[in-house]
Amino acid sequence: MSCLDKLKTQGFKLTPQRRLIIDIIHNTGAHLTAEEIIGHVHSKMPGVNKTTIYRTLELLEETGCILRGEKGDHSLYHRSEEGQHHHLVCRKCGKSIDCAENLFDPIERSLAEKYGFTTSFQHAVIRGFCEACKDRI
Numbered sequence: 152m153s154c155l156d157k158l159k160t161q162g163f164k165l166t167p168q169r170r171l172i173i174d175i176i177h178n179t180g181a182h183l184t185a186e187e188i189i190g191h192v193h194s195k196m197p198g199v200n201k202t203t204i205y206r207t208l209e210l211l212e213e214t215g216c217i218l219r220g221e222k223g224d225h226s227l228y229h230r231s232e233e234g235q236h237h238h239l240v241c242r243k244c245g246k247s248i249d250c251a252e253n254l255f256d257p258i259e260r261s262l263a264e265k266y267g268f269t270t271s272f273q274h275a276v277i278r279g280f281c282e283a284c285k286d287r288i
Contacts, residue, residue, distance in 0.1 A: 154216035182227040241281035
């Protein structure tokens with residue numbers, strides 16, 4: 152089900168601002184910070200308030216249309232259709248390495264078995280040191 156369909160089915164209005172933000176996230180094909188999304192929105196609809204954009208991002212995350220991850224001091228937003236994916240980020244040089252989608256499957260199973268806790272790791276950022284930097288710390 153598309154993001155627009157999800158919102159419509161759940162009774163949310165499909166305002167021009169919401170449509171634009173969804174289009175930006177879905178058509179860019181990259182992880183975007185809120186500031187980048189605001190820049191894209193303002194280039195197409197200059198009068199849109201930042202608060203509207205932040206509220207829309209929260210709504211889209213709550214409804215499962217987008218996922219939010221953290222990288223450094225910034226939140227990154229991307230389409231939920233991209234599925235699970237994770238990044239290893241070097242604390243020294245900032246290099247980002249994509250890693251296997253099923254990386255957290257054993258942890259998810261262990262949490263369920265030991266604690267009866269169900270979770271799903273959709274987008275994780277793990278900080279450490281890359282191969283090149285680990286010897287220079």
